[in-house]
Amino acid sequence: MLNKIVELHKQCFPDKPWSESDFMELKKSGCEIVASENGFIVWRVVADQAEIITIGVAPNARRSGIAESMILLMEQELKKQSVVNVFLEVSEANCPAKKLYEKLGFLVVGKRPKYYDGTDAIIMSKTL
Template sequence: MFEELSNLHKKCFPNKPWSADDFRELQNSGCEIIMSQNGFIVYRIVLDEAEIITIGVNPEMRRQGIASAMIGIIEKSIKNQGVKKLFLEVASNNVAGKKLYENCGFLPVGLRPKYYDGVDAILMSKDI
């Protein structure tokens, strides 16, 4: 699973690929990982809050609702575990990411200037 995750991550983030060991470490440090044939989502729960660490969909399979569906699935699951708020960070120049999260009901709540190699990170959250 970790090799497949790493291969798919490379397709989604060619400039910052994560290795199989990176994913192994994330899981060992308490992150949840969901992977399907064409997408993955990594998140972490801390008490009654959770954070989406990363999400990606195979470039050939985008705009078919896969990312929105994965977010919907984890929202249901974490709500059942008592989570009240979901956070994430997205690069301010990531048009697809920003639109996806807006569509899923996330609102901007902060800015981390020059967080990603000189590009601002927008902090977003959603009450669930």
């Protein structure tokens, strides 16, 4: 399964692909990694807070609701664990991702100026 996620990650983030050992480290550090044929999501829970570490959908499968479904499934899992807030970080320049999170009710709660090679990072949060 890991090689499939690595391949998907490379398609989604060609400039900074993660290796199998990167994903193994995430798993060891307590992250949840969920993948399907065309998408993956990684999150981490600390006490009653969660953070989306990464999410991606194969380019040829986008705009069919896969990312939205993965986040909604994650939220169901988090509610079972009594998680109260989900955070994430997204590049100011990443319009598809920003639209996705806005649609699902995430709100901008902060900004890290020039975080990604000169582009601001936006911190978003949703109360479950």
